Amino acid sequence: MEISSNSLSYMKPLKASSxxxxxxxxxxxxxxxxxxxxxxxxxxxxxxxxxxxxxxxIDLGKVVKI
Structure with a gap:
């Protein structure tokens, strides 16, 4: 799946349990x-x-209503 640059999650930092x-x-x-x-x-x-x-x-960098 390709994520476009206008996606909320594009190039945002991630954390995971493992x-x-x-x-x-x-x-x-x-x-x-x-x-x-x-x-x-x-x-x-x-x-x-x-x-x-x-x-x-996924840290979106701001509060976003989804």
Whole structure:
């Protein structure tokens, strides 16, 4: 999925409950930094296998009504 530059989440900082080392999975790169660099195409995040309560937080920089 490509995220356009007018998306609220485009190039915004991310935090996550876990961030396993980057790796390939089903022809896609899995790593948190692959998501926050603005190019979501062909990449995604998944929690560590031991993470029982996974979460992701995107800092939009301001209060936004969604």
């Amino acid at each position: 961030n396993p080392d980057g790796h390939w999975s089903d022809h896609q790169w899995v790593e948190l930094t692959a998501v926050d660099n603005g190019d979501w195409s062909g990449s995604f995040w998944e929690p560590d296998a031991k993470d029982k309560t996974p979460w992701v937080e």
